[in-house]
Amino acid sequence: MTVFKFPQFQRYEISVSLFHNVSNTSDVKLKIAELPYALVDATMVCSIEQLYSAIYRAIVESTYNRLRTKTLHSECLLCLAPSSNIGEAFKRFGIKDESKEIIVIKIKDTEDDQDNDPEFPDIIKGDQVSFDDETLQATKNEELIRKVRIQTL
Amino acid sequence: MSEQLVAQISEYLTPNVPIQLVSQGAEAVVFTTNVHPYLPKESYSGVEDAKFIIKYRPSKSYRHPSIDKSLTKRRTLGEARLLGKLHQIEGLHVPHLIACDAYNGCLWLEFLGENLPNGMGFSNLKNFLWMYAKGGNDPYDPIVLETLYKVGQEIGLLHWNDYCHGDLTSSNIILVREKPGSDTWVPHLIDFGLGSISNMVEDKGVDLYVLERAILSTHSSYAEKYNECLMNGFSSVYENNGKLGQKKLKEVINRFQEVRLRGRKRSMIG
Ligand SMILES: Nc1ncnc2c1ncn2[C@@H]1O[C@H](COP(=O)(O)O)[C@@H](O)[C@H]1O
Incomplete structure (x- = not known):
C-alpha cells in the first residue's frame, strides 16, 4: 500500500493498493456502493501518473467546484475518463465481474472526524503487489486505454 | 510584481509549493517550481533540478467578480484543451500538460528549454x-x-x-x-x-x-x-x-x- 498527500492538499491522505489474482470480484462488486473506496480496473491504468492525475483532478473539483458524482471516490473514476459521462466512466474504469487486477483507492479527509476508516481493505481476496509503473505496465490493456482515452479528448 | 498577486498565488499553492517568477504578461504570470502537483518526489527528484511551469491567470479586480471567474475559467480550460489536442499530433512539439485548475486559473506544464x-x-x-x-x-x-x-x-x-x-x-x-x-x-x-x-x-x-x-x-x-x-x-x-x-x-x-x-x-x- 502506498500512502501519500498532495503538496497542495495536505487535508487528504490518499492510500493506493494494487491487487493481482483477485478471486472475489463479483462479491465485491455487489457491495461496491457501500464501500468507502474507489475500485479501479488496473488493466485500464498504464502508469502512476495516469491514476494520480485523476485523483488530483477529483480533489480540485471537490475543493473549488463541486462533485459531479456522489463521493470523492467515484469522482476519481469519472476523472480517469476523458468525457463527463458517468456511466461510461464506471463501465470502462470500474471493476467488472471478470477483473482480476484491481486498484483500491482510499481518500481520507483528515478534517472529517467521521472519516475514521483507515482499515486496510481486507474485503479483497487476492495478492497485494507493489503499486508502481512496472507492475502496471505488465497488466495494462494498452489498446483499450488508447481507444477509450483518445475517443473524446 | 504586486504583493497582492504574490499573496494570491502563494495562498493557493500553499508553502509546500515554492515558486520563482519567470515572466509576467498582461494575461498570465509564469512561475517555475521544483514540486510536481501529484507525482511522488522520488519519481523525479533524481533528475537534476527538476522544474515545472505554473502558468497563472490572476483575478482582475477591474472586472466584475463573476465575469472575471468565468473568463479565467474559459481561457484556462481553453488553453489546456488545446494543448491536450496538439500533444496528440504526431511530430508536433508542445509542452506536456501536467494539471489544470481552471477555477483558479492555473495550468501546470512541462518545463522546456535551458540556458544557452x-x-x-x-x-x-x-x-x-x-x-x-x-x-x-x-x-x-x-x-x-x-x-x-x-x-x-x-x-x-x-x-x-x-x-x-x-x-x-x-x-x-x-x-x-x-x-x-x-x-x-x-x-x-x-x-x-x-x-x-x-x-x-x-x-x-x-x-x-x-x-x-x-x-x-x-x-x-x-x-x-x-x-x-x-x-x-x-x-x-x-x-x-x-x-x-x-x-x-x-x-x-x-x-x-x-x-x-x-x-x-x-x-x-x-
Ligand atoms: N513550458 C515552458 N517551458 C519553459 N518556459 C516557459 C514555458 N512556458 C512558458 N515559459 C516562459 O514563460 C514566458 C511566458 O509564457 P507565456 O505566457 O506562455 O507566453 C515564456 O516566454 C517563457 O520564457
Whole structure:
C-alpha cells in the first residue's frame, strides 16, 4: 500500500493498493456502493501518473467546484475518463465481474472526524503487489486505454 | 510584481509549493517550481533540478467578480484543451500538460528549454538567433538553418491540422536539445493562450506574418534567408500531403502575401 498527500492538499491522505489474482470480484462488486473506496480496473491504468492525475483532478473539483458524482471516490473514476459521462466512466474504469487486477483507492479527509476508516481493505481476496509503473505496465490493456482515452479528448 | 498577486498565488499553492517568477504578461504570470502537483518526489527528484511551469491567470479586480471567474475559467480550460489536442499530433512539439485548475486559473506544464551557453539567455528562438549573430559565430551556420526549417515544419503541422497559434513570436518558440549535449535542436511551440481551432487561411496567414515580422525586427540583416528556411520547412509539410496539400499551401501563401501587403489588421473598407 502506498500512502501519500498532495503538496497542495495536505487535508487528504490518499492510500493506493494494487491487487493481482483477485478471486472475489463479483462479491465485491455487489457491495461496491457501500464501500468507502474507489475500485479501479488496473488493466485500464498504464502508469502512476495516469491514476494520480485523476485523483488530483477529483480533489480540485471537490475543493473549488463541486462533485459531479456522489463521493470523492467515484469522482476519481469519472476523472480517469476523458468525457463527463458517468456511466461510461464506471463501465470502462470500474471493476467488472471478470477483473482480476484491481486498484483500491482510499481518500481520507483528515478534517472529517467521521472519516475514521483507515482499515486496510481486507474485503479483497487476492495478492497485494507493489503499486508502481512496472507492475502496471505488465497488466495494462494498452489498446483499450488508447481507444477509450483518445475517443473524446 | 504586486504583493497582492504574490499573496494570491502563494495562498493557493500553499508553502509546500515554492515558486520563482519567470515572466509576467498582461494575461498570465509564469512561475517555475521544483514540486510536481501529484507525482511522488522520488519519481523525479533524481533528475537534476527538476522544474515545472505554473502558468497563472490572476483575478482582475477591474472586472466584475463573476465575469472575471468565468473568463479565467474559459481561457484556462481553453488553453489546456488545446494543448491536450496538439500533444496528440504526431511530430508536433508542445509542452506536456501536467494539471489544470481552471477555477483558479492555473495550468501546470512541462518545463522546456535551458540556458544557452555564455550568458546568451534562455533557449528560445530569439536568443538562439542572437547567439549565432554575435561573437564570431556564423549566422548562417547549418545548425541555424536546419533549426529554422524545423520551426517551419512545426508551424506547418499546426496549420495543416487546422490549428492556429495567435501570437507566434520568436520568444514563443523554445528550443530543446534532442539529447543532452547534442547540437540538434527540437523546436517546441508554447503559449497557446490565443490559440484556436481554425481552418481559416486568414488566421494562418497572420500567424506567418507575425513570425516574419518578429524575425525581421530582431534579426534584420539575416531575415531574408531565415524566413526562406522557415517557409521551406512550412511548405514541406503541405507538400507531403499530395494534391490537396499543394492546393492548400497555395491558399495559405497567397493570403500570407496579402497580409504582408496590408499589415495584420484586416481593412474595414471593402
Ligand atoms: N513550458 C515552458 N517551458 C519553459 N518556459 C516557459 C514555458 N512556458 C512558458 N515559459 C516562459 O514563460 C514566458 C511566458 O509564457 P507565456 O505566457 O506562455 O507566453 C515564456 O516566454 C517563457 O520564457
